[in-house]
Amino acid sequence: MSATTSPNLTLEAFLKLPETKPASEYINGEIIQKPMPKGKHSRLQLKLCNNINNVAENQRIGYAFPELRCSFGTRSIVPDVAVFKWSRIPFDADGEAPNDFLLCPDWTIEILSPEQSSNKVIGNILYCLQNGCQLGWLIDPSDRSILVFAPNQQPQLLQGSDRLLSLQEIDLNLSVEQVFSWLKMQSM
Known part of the structure; x- marks a missing residue:
């Protein structure tokens, strides 16, 4: 993660800047670029979105967005997975998801990359909780654990066979070991 301090840059000014790849976040007046997702990260992110959406989308309970910019309060963050209850998705007049989400997700999921500071990532999760988010997960592939907020x-x-807490409306019913089993793509 690389950080650039811009002393007079406001959130509004940050949102007018061109997007970067990988995404940059605006936190406490700093622009912090997230690390480029790698194989394990991408696999977990896709499987989480698919599993959540398989349970929640058809019944219009919620939706999991990968790498969605969420701007609220004094921050603009890009959780690895941002889950919104259906009733909170700010659909446009055509019934489509908007480009800009100016609200906090209901559930934020971060997958820790080796080059990320766990405290900065936890800081984003805590900020979300302080602003109305109901649940946060920090997934650590290196030690096969998930910290639930x-x-x-x-x-x-949580580790091993521990059951994971999800939003009350989304009956996900997953264990930590099930999540990490998604990393195995070839049979032994």
Whole structure:
């Protein structure tokens, strides 16, 4: 993650800048570029979005967006997966998802990359919770654990057969080991 401090840059001015690849986030007056996703990260991100959407989209309960810019409060962040309850998706007049999401996700999921600072990522999750988010996951592929955050509660470190908490409306029913089993793409 590389950071650039722009002392007079506002959130509004940041949002007018061209997008970068990988995405940059605006946090506490700093522009911080996220690391380029690699194989394990991409695989987990896609499988999470697919599994959540398989349960939630057809019933119009919610939707998981990969790499969606969410701008709210004083930050503009790009969670690896941003899940919104259906009723909170700001559809446009044509019933399509808008380009700009100027609100906090209901559930934010981050997949830690080796070159990322866990505290900066946790800082984004906590900021989301302080602004109305109901759930946060920090997935750490290196030690096969998932740190689960809920408002006004201590984080829970889950591993192995521990069942994962999802939004109440989304009956995901996953264990930590099931999530990490998605990394295995060839049978042994």
